[in-house]
Amino acid sequence: MKNIQLWGESLRLLVELGATAAFALSGVLEAARKRMDAVGVCAIGFLAAFGGGTLRDLLLDQRPFFWVRHVEVLWGVLALCVLAMLFLRRRHFDLTERAIQWPDALGLGLFAATGVDQALQLQMPAVVAVLMGVITGVFGGVLRDIMCNQIPSAFKDHRPYAVCAFAGGWVYIGLLQIAAPEWLALLASVSVTAGLRAMAIWRNLELPAWRV
Amino acid sequence: MKNIQLWGESLRLLVELGATAAFALSGVLEAARKRMDAVGVCAIGFLAAFGGGTLRDLLLDQRPFFWVRHVEVLWGVLALCVLAMLFLRRRHFDLTERAIQWPDALGLGLFAATGVDQALQLQMPAVVAVLMGVITGVFGGVLRDIMCNQIPSAFKDHRPYAVCAFAGGWVYIGLLQIAAPEWLALLASVSVTAGLRAMAIWRNLELPAWRV
């Protein structure tokens, strides 16, 4: 049993680090597309990686932030930005973007579920908790796009992203409601979010658009 | 007397709900113009409706937010966004925008006055309190425009909007200074803000521009 828990913890850490790297890389690529300088590349990388969780903590009035408790991830993202600038060339961008979709989908699920969990622990109402989960997963990308002077792709590209986190958040809350153990709720929530996202990518699903 | 108070409360609630709907709709319309998807329409609707008050509470370090205390307004705005997507067509946009100007003007007055009041209760200096009132009324629209990738219309369209709230805020503070009862200060402040705004719309008043 202890062994399984250890495996679980390690797996979770792995997903977390992979997703943070994917989020940061999405910022780095966007900054490179906009021909930003080294400062801009790092700033957008940081924002994309930590923006969502930081905004959630600001709204929930939680301190210290994740990146204050674990400064090593700050150094990690900085290293990632520098390495990307050194080795990544424009011809690698498309491939990189396709590759990071998968850790990104897993991260969306994990970050949304942890956001919901944190809000629930502060006695937030269910709908607010789900909203916090969605913000955690989505607003890194939103802040990235705002800084890059474009409409957030989460609001515009008609590919389900935030709604996957929304669905996964309700799964988490529903399972806790029927007294499921926390690890099961987490696992189910991440599976639903990441699964829906994967299906959206794979099947090219589209959100309903405004009928003009 | 009790009866009048009850009437006052109901009227206030009515103005509050009408104004929140007007703010949300302004976001929905802007998002639709930018051809956002369903997620974007709802996100911009939420931001326009709750952004100003939430920013004020962040700056004043007040929790819980309005929409955490009253989650039913979250559901209400969500319903409004969905209904708008189902029934509102492009040919209705101009009419809708003209119609929401009036609840919007009343809401600007009410939200500015309550922002001032909240800041005063926290012993803020008068000018900071007025600033908080203006932020409450104006920054929902500012955040909406930032997300829609345009310069905030409150900063650019040369129609008095923030200055009306600024004037109304000082009226509120002035009346409290001479020991007027709170309901009178509120009523006068809302009247001044909404009245100035209505005159600006009606008479096509313009703010001074930069003389190049």
Place this chain on the structure above:
Amino acid sequence: MKNIQLWGESLRLLVELGATAAFALSGVLEAARKRMDAVGVCAIGFLAAFGGGTLRDLLLDQRPFFWVRHVEVLWGVLALCVLAMLFLRRRHFDLTERAIQWPDALGLGLFAATGVDQALQLQMPAVVAVLMGVITGVFGGVLRDIMCNQIPSAFKDHRPYAVCAFAGGWVYIGLLQIAAPEWLALLASVSVTAGLRAMAIWRNLELPAWRV
């Protein structure tokens, strides 16, 4: 000794006020370029002057803000905005921008050092403290550019700005580490930041760009 301290305090105040004016003016000029109205000019002026410090205080959960403790600077910046609108014409813009580079460089140094200091007093790790210093110095301009609907020039123009504050921040921390007196650390940090920035302007230094 007392005398020297008094001189130091006065000098510091002078740099602080000059830099705040320079930051505000940079916002005013940008708003004028975008043909904003009087409200926009003042709003962008305020944001450019106080945005960095306010964001740092939000992140560090510090209240009251600088402009709440010293409301006279709010009035000062407001007066500056009005005066600029009355007397500054487009033909003066280039000259003004060249002139404010120098108080801006000094202010970058001073604000970054005080940001680092404030974070250290809250027991933040060194790298977080330096980040807070950089945010204090740089994010007023970033918020200004976001509101003006353009990519932040601090991220795009390839002129060292944030990196100067980054270097100066580490100087501050390094000197405190070897138990140097606080005034010396402050002086050295400001000198390094402002000196690097001045050299960057003078020598037209460029940050490394992405090699496509």
